[in-house]
Each structure stands twice: as C-alpha cells, then as structure tokens.
Amino acid sequence: MPDADRVHPAPRLIPGQAMRKLIQLLEKQSDAVVDLQSKLVSIPALGPSNAGSGEQAKAEFMHKYLNDCGFQEIIHINAPDERVECGYRPNLATWIQGQDSSRTLWIISHLDIVPPGDPALWQSDPYTLVVDGDTIIGRGVEDNHQSIVSSVMAARAFMELGIQPQINLGLIMVSDEETGNDYGLPYVLDTRKDLFKKDDLFLVPDFGTSDSTMMEVAEKSMLWLKISVQGRQCHASTPVKGINSLVASSAFILKLDELHMLFPRENDLFSPPGSTFCPTKKEANVPNINTIPGMDVFYLDCRILSDYAITDIIDRARELGTVIEQNYGVHIHYEVVYQQQAAPHTDPSSPVVRSLGRAIEKIYGVHPRPQGVGGGTVAAFLRHRGYSAVVWATLEGTAHQPNERSSIRNTLKDAQVMAMMAINP
Numbered sequence: 001m002p003d004a005d006r007v008h009p010a011p012r013l014i015p016g017q018a019m020r021k022l023i024q025l026l027e028k029q030s031d032a033v034v035d036l037q038s039k040l041v042s043i044p045a046l047g048p049s050n051a052g053s054g055e056q057a058k059a060e061f062m063h064k065y066l067n068d069c070g071f072q073e074i075i076h077i078n079a080p081d082e083r084v085e086c087g088y089r090p091n092l093a094t095w096i097q098g099q100d101s102s103r104t105l106w107i108i109s110h111l112d113i114v115p116p117g118d119p120a121l122w123q124s125d126p127y128t129l130v131v132d133g134d135t136i137i138g139r140g141v142e143d144n145h146q147s148i149v150s151s152v153m154a155a156r157a158f159m160e161l162g163i164q165p166q167i168n169l170g171l172i173m174v175s176d177e178e179t180g181n182d183y184g185l186p187y188v189l190d191t192r193k194d195l196f197k198k199d200d201l202f203l204v205p206d207f208g209t210s211d212s213t214m215m216e217v218a219e220k221s222m223l224w225l226k227i228s229v230q231g232r233q234c235h236a237s238t239p240v241k242g243i244n245s246l247v248a249s250s251a252f253i254l255k256l257d258e259l260h261m262l263f264p265r266e267n268d269l270f271s272p273p274g275s276t277f278c279p280t281k282k283e284a285n286v287p288n289i290n291t292i293p294g295m296d297v298f299y300l301d302c303r304i305l306s307d308y309a310i311t312d313i314i315d316r317a318r319e320l321g322t323v324i325e326q327n328y329g330v331h332i333h334y335e336v337v338y339q340q341q342a343a344p345h346t347d348p349s350s351p352v353v354r355s356l357g358r359a360i361e362k363i364y365g366v367h368p369r370p371q372g373v374g375g376g377t378v379a380a381f382l383r384h385r386g387y388s389a390v391v392w393a394t395l396e397g398t399a400h401q402p403n404e405r406s407s408i409r410n411t412l413k414d415a416q417v418m419a420m421m422a423i424n425p
C-alpha cells in the first residue's frame, strides 16, 4: 500500500464516539445519494458484448467525483480491449489511510450495467433517475450503483469529519462484471498484486437479501453435463427391430439419482446442505409418434460441495451409465457443457466475516448468518487467490429487471456498516 499524501487531522476519538459521528453524518446524506445516482444512471456503461462502448465515460466521471471529494490518489488499471473505442476497460482503485496502514478493508463494486431490455416494460426512461420517496428507479441503481454510492459515502464521511479509520479503507470499481470479468476484477488482482495483502479484508456488495442477514462465504462447484443415449431407430409396430433410446434414457435419469448417495457429504452453510444432481433439459427426439427413437439427449445440472472433485462426479456418472449400456444395449456419450470448480470457502470465523457480522448487528439490529450459494460469485476470483472475501449488501433483488430500484435508506445504512468495519475490523 503506497502512503497516501493526504494527512488527516485525525482527532483520536474512541471508536464509539467516532462511530456515532459517522452515523449521524451518514444519516443526512440522502441528497448526496440521489445526486450521485442520477449522474451514474445517466452514463450507461455497457460492455462491447452487450453492444456498448464500455465503462470509460463512467470511470472518467467517477475519477472527477472522487477527486472533488478529496481522494488524493486514484489509480487507473486499464485492461486493453480493442473492441471499445478508447482501447481499454477501466478499473479504479483509491483509499483513505488508516491508523494501522498495514491492512486494508477493500470494498469492490462494478461500473458496468446490463441493457434495459424491452423498453415497453419500463414505466420511465431507464437512464433518467426517478425518485419516489425512499425508492430510486433506473437501470443500474441496485446493480451495482447502490454499492458504489455506499462505499463512496462511507469513505467521504471519514474525510469530512477528519476521522481516521482503524485500517485503510479502499474502494475498487471494476469493469466487465456483467460479461465475463476478463477485463475486471481478475485483471486488477493479477496486474496490481502490490496493492493487496493476505490479511486484507474484502467486501463485495453485489448480492444479498432485503433483510441484510445473508453473508455469502461459500460456493458450490458447478457441472453441466450433456448426455446422449444412442439406441437404434425403427418403426414402433416392430420394437424388437430397434433399441428404444427413450426407455434407456429414462432408466438412466432415475439411476443418476444414486449420485446423491455416492457423494453424501453435507455442509450446513448451504441450503440444501448437500450436493445436487438434477436432470433438467431434454432435447426433442423423433417428430412422430410411430417411430422408436434411436437417439435421446438430456442434461444434468450438478451443484457440488467443493470437497469433491468434478472429475470424480463425471467418473461415477459414467460408471452408472455402464450399467444402463449393459442392460439396454445402448451406447452413452458424455459432454461437459460447463464446469467450474468452487473456490475454497471464506472461513466463517475469519476477521472480515466477524467484522461484517458485528456491524450488521449494530446498524440493522438483525442477526446475520454466513451462508453458501449454489453457483459462482465474483468473490471466487478473490478466494481462488487466497483472500478472505464476503459478499453482502442490503438489496431488494431487482437487478437486471425492468424498473430496477434501490432504497436510499439502505444505501446509507450499508455505508454505516462499511464505516463500522473500517473502525472495528
């Protein structure tokens, strides 16, 4: 962590006093939230694979905004991308220095949005902010402007009050979260390793529940398997001349349920606690009723506890398939459509989870719980690199939907949680 030029007056308030002042200030920032959100909503930042020109204009705006707020050092980490006019996808990092500058609480948000979708489903222009009491509406207000704004409000409150956080408070705003992440967080982590330390705390406020209680710390591995069962087609009036792939396929679908017994471990972080193996999509076979189908194709969606290797799942599925091949005379072909090995969990008793949990209890008055989810999140990029990351925010859950909305009150309460983490890490 380079030394910040800015020297804070830093009256040595005891943490309780400092926190009270921060809460009082943050409670009064509704106008600042609306002001910043209205600017962000008016600058669409769509990635090139969403037919957009990238995040540069929004990053330029944020640079100026952060500069005006008093952030002295703002680092640009530009990932080259020839598909956009400026030739790169911007990522920003800035921070305020803590009393102990050897550790940093990083809050990671993303600049890009998804397209508005069918305009007929919107009751207002997606790129013009609508304010309705505590609710604001527009594309991106929840995903992920709310968290950009919370993190900026939290850091700005420290600067305005001249209070120094216990550890550094760092803000990162990345590109490309919605379209694959190649030019975003992993690029930042790999090209600017010097910014990060193993003891740093990482909060990714990009997923959460409206009651604030879900702290995401773990993921299941994912496997999508395409299974093709090859029999022999014939006329349905003379079934013995063929091999009915639909019958063999049906038997296999039922047999695959044995995977649950072969991989029985459970982890209470997750709901459901065990691995899941679900037959899902089924391709059409013959178009007419009087033909025995010679080929049947179905898919298996697997969400697997990270203790198990994906290759073991595939091997066991094939072994079960061998029994079907022998009993029905079919040949079965397997194709991996998608696989992602889960990152190691963030320890539920690690400092970042405990600090976040304390802050949520204090600010929201609820009892948060570390939990796992059935799919991948951006935090995996951090966890794979050995950093402790937790995903949390207080969200209505309207991301990617028409009339996307966000709560001003929750934006400021989340900012208070972030501030408290920086005071009491």
Ligand SMILES: [Zn+2]
Binding pocket: 110, 143, 144, 177, 206
């Ligand atoms: Zn998001």
